[in-house]
Amino acid sequence: MNEAVIETQGLTKRYGDLTAVDDLNLRLQAGEVFGLLGPNGSGKTTTILMILGLTEPTAGTARVLGYDPLRHPLQVKRRVGYLPDSVGFYDELTARENLRYTARLNGIDRAEADRLIEQVMERMGLRDVVDRPVGTFSRGMRQRLGLGELLMKRAQIAILDEPTIGLDPEAAHEFLGMIRGLKADGITVLLSSHLLHQVQAVCDRVGLFRKGKMVLEGTFEALSERVLGGSYRINVEARRDGLERLLAAVPGVVRVTPVRGGRYLLEASRDCRSEVARRVVGEGGELLELTFERVSLDDVYARYFQEARGEA
Amino acid sequence: MKREGSPWTGLWAVVLKEYADHLSSVRMRILEGLILVVAVATVYAAAQSLRQTVGEDPFIYLKLLTTSQDPLPSFVAFMGFLIPLTGIALAFDAVNGEYNRRTMSRLLAQPIYRDAVLMGKFVAGLLTMATTLLGLWLLVTGLGILRLGVIPEAREVGRGLFFLLATLAYGGVWMALAMLFSVTYRQPATSAMATLAVWLFFAVFWEIVVRLLSNVAALVVMRGGTENELALVQVQLFLSRLSPNTLYSETVLALLNPDVRALGPVLITQLEGAVRGTMLPLWQSLVLAWPQFTALIAAVILLFAYAYILFQRQEVRA
Numbered sequence: 005m006n007e008a009v010i011e012t013q014g015l016t017k018r019y020g021d022l023t024a025v026d027d028l029n030l031r032l033q034a035g036e037v038f039g040l041l042g043p044n045g046s047g048k049t050t051t052i053l054m055i056l057g058l059t060e061p062t063a064g065t066a067r068v069l070g071y072d073p074l075r076h077p078l079q080v081k082r083r084v085g086y087l088p089d090s091v092g093f094y095d096e097l098t099a100r101e102n103l104r105y106t107a108r109l110n111g112i113d114r115a116e117a118d119r120l121i122e123q124v125m126e127r128m129g130l131r132d133v134v135d136r137p138v139g140t141f142s143r144g145m146r147q148r149l150g151l152g153e154l155l156m157k158r159a160q161i162a163i164l165d166e167p168t169i170g171l172d173p174e175a176a177h178e179f180l181g182m183i184r185g186l187k188a189d190g191i192t193v194l195l196s197s198h199l200l201h202q203v204q205a206v207c208d209r210v211g212l213f214r215k216g217k218m219v220l221e222g223t224f225e226a227l228s229e230r231v232l233g234g235s236y237r238i239n240v241e242a243r244r245d246g247l248e249r250l251l252a253a254v255p256g257v258v259r260v261t262p263v264r265g266g267r268y269l270l271e272a273s274r275d276c277r278s279e280v281a282r283r284v285v286g287e288g289g290e291l292l293e294l295t296f297e298r299v300s301l302d303d304v305y306a307r308y309f310q311e312a313r314g315e316a
Numbered sequence: 317m318k319r320e321g322s323p324w325t326g327l328w329a330v331v332l333k334e335y336a337d338h339l340s341s342v343r344m345r346i347l348e349g350l351i352l353v354v355a356v357a358t359v360y361a362a363a364q365s366l367r368q369t370v371g372e373d374p375f376i377y378l379k380l381l382t383t384s385q386d387p388l389p390s391f392v393a394f395m396g397f398l399i400p401l402t403g404i405a406l407a408f409d410a411v412n413g414e415y416n417r418r419t420m421s422r423l424l425a426q427p428i429y430r431d432a433v434l435m436g437k438f439v440a441g442l443l444t445m446a447t448t449l450l451g452l453w454l455l456v457t458g459l460g461i462l463r464l465g466v467i468p469e470a471r472e473v474g475r476g477l478f479f480l481l482a483t484l485a486y487g488g489v490w491m492a493l494a495m496l497f498s499v500t501y502r503q504p505a506t507s508a509m510a511t512l513a514v515w516l517f518f519a520v521f522w523e524i525v526v527r528l529l530s531n532v533a534a535l536v537v538m539r540g541g542t543e544n545e546l547a548l549v550q551v552q553l554f555l556s557r558l559s560p561n562t563l564y565s566e567t568v569l570a571l572l573n574p575d576v577r578a579l580g581p582v583l584i585t586q587l588e589g590a591v592r593g594t595m596l597p598l599w600q601s602l603v604l605a606w607p608q609f610t611a612l613i614a615a616v617i618l619l620f621a622y623a624y625i626l627f628q629r630q631e632v633r634a
């Protein structure tokens with residue numbers, strides 16, 4: 005088993021009567037992408053701040069690469085890159101100047117910093133705007149600048165708080181690709197989000213937060229299995245072969261697997277049963293069966309919280 | 317709990333960044349422009365009226381700073397309110413500005429302590445003020461040489477430099493106060509107004525308050541006698557010295573006027589043996605101004621320390 009790069013034991017944070025994080029035991033292996041998932045106010049940001057040593061836990065301990073963030077904050081912060089949920093830069097300074105400041109704070113000398121800045125700005129697709137004031141940057145550009153900063157300081161761990169919030173779908177998609185790039189570099193990633201499909205797209209494991217507690221944790225499959233018993237799966241029995249092309253053309257259908265005897269298994273990105281039914285019937289097929297299993301993190305999440313509310 | 321590493325890691329990085337920011341900020345340009353105009357106008361006017369006495373006065377350069385020529389107040393009088401403004405302008409958004417720009421958490425996630433952030437900002441502010449003051453001093457000296465045609469003597473330069481130091485400490489008080497409010501208030505406008513309010517209170521109302529309080533005290537100790545009267549004056553003086561403005565003006569009075577031999581009420585017995593019109597050597601003027609000067613520094617340290625404690629405990633989240 006790999007060694008843990010982030011480990012918390014009984015980590016707890018209280019604000020007065022409110023327990024923001026409750027007895028959290030978290031373990032991240034080197035090189036994995038872990039998603040903290042939970043509704044607003046469930047304690048994701050608080051957890052992150054405690055891991056970084058920016059907030060003192062009420063109880064419990066955290067270890068980051070073997071260091072205690074409270075006792076050795078500098079060691080931890082040298083090795084961990086943090087992208088806050090609404091990352092800000094000095095608007096009147098250019099991207100380059102902003103990064104130079106960070107580099108100086110990290111003790112990186114000027115020549116090295118300039119070399120690194122070129123490198124990461126190229127990678128983040130910001131090379132052409134590196135000498136523009138950050139005030140003129142879009143939200144997506146700022147996010148990428150933040151990620152570039154993290155790469156520049158050669159962080160071993162990247163902690164990203166709601167990294168795609170406020171990004172348009174395309175920018176979010178692009179950004180997720182960059183997060184996968186971090187993983188390819190061997191950087192361990194801890195990200196928080198409530199945008200489930202995005203978490204699902206990049207995370208190896210997720211932890212579901214509710215009222216400060218991590219109520220579920222594991223790979224996506226394991227969670228789906230546990231909560232729902234097993235992306236949308238639609239079984240179609242049409243008693244006709246050769247409908248693959250027709251079914252594949254239905255908006256939302258990702259893959260069509262013919263089973264046999266006029267049966268098909270569809271994998272879809274959304275519930276498109278009615279459209280499937282319409283087309284099959286329109287083609288003159290006999291629709292004998294149309295069953296459907298919803299499997300997505302959204303559902304895991306929704307189902308889980310539904311049940312939890314029901315219990316309460 | 318013992319923390320590893322020096323609390324000042326990254327201090328210079330912060331100082332350099334903040335210093336560069338100040339030097340290029342519009343806010344400072346405006347203030348520096350204002351100070352420049354005031355300096356040229358007052359010193360020019362003073363030089364005009366001092367031209368006749370060149371050669372008679374051994375401290376003509378100091379007179380440049382303290383002489384007022386109707387309708388202009390003296391250079392020193394102007395500084396008395398431009399310097400607090402500068403101090404306030406340099407720090408009123410030091411901390412809450414970082415929160416509002418949402419740079420605070422990113423900044424604190426770098427391998428530095430909060431100590432370095434606050435100290436760095438304060439040092440950068442002081443450096444900026446020192447740069448301005450030094451530039452100003454050179455300008456005044458240059459103007460003096462041009463208008464009066466004499467070179468300043470070492471004793472004048474010495475007093476001038478101590479005057480700058482005292483001015484820096486005075487500015488530091490307002491800067492530290494502005495910084496304190498920038499920690500306690502989330503809106504820069506609020507912290508600016510709060511600091512200005514305190515400044516206005518001391519600049520305008522404190523004297524009135526002191527007089528009211530001493531009137532009350534006078535009613536209490538009605539039964540006359542010089543001893544009581546003296547005690548009353550001393551209470552009044554003590555109260556008035558709670559204001560940084562009083563401390564500063566007394567310090568400046570002692571430093572820039574070598575013939576001032578006492579601050580506050582003087583008993584005739586204390587003047588025994590003193591020859592009227594003789595000048596004190598610099599070190600004696602320093603001794604005279606010392607309590608006021610150290611009080612200013614103490615105020616800076618106390619205010620800064622308080623801001624520091626509050627900042628250390630503050631949540632990173634805006």
Ligand SMILES: Nc1ncnc2c1ncn2[C@@H]1O[C@H](COP(=O)(O)OP(=O)(O)OP(=O)(O)O)[C@@H](O)[C@H]1O
Pocket residue numbers: 019022023024042043044045046047048049050051089198631633
């Ligand atoms: N300084 C504070 N004082 C009091 N309560 C706080 C403080 N900071 C956070 N909280 C509370 O702690 C809880 C957890 O907040 P946290 O920011 O960790 O949630 P989150 O999961 O990050 O939510 P979001 O998705 O909105 O970012 C919330 O109920 C919040 O109100």
Ligand SMILES: [Mg+2]
Pocket residue numbers: 048049050089165
């Ligand atoms: Mg949050």
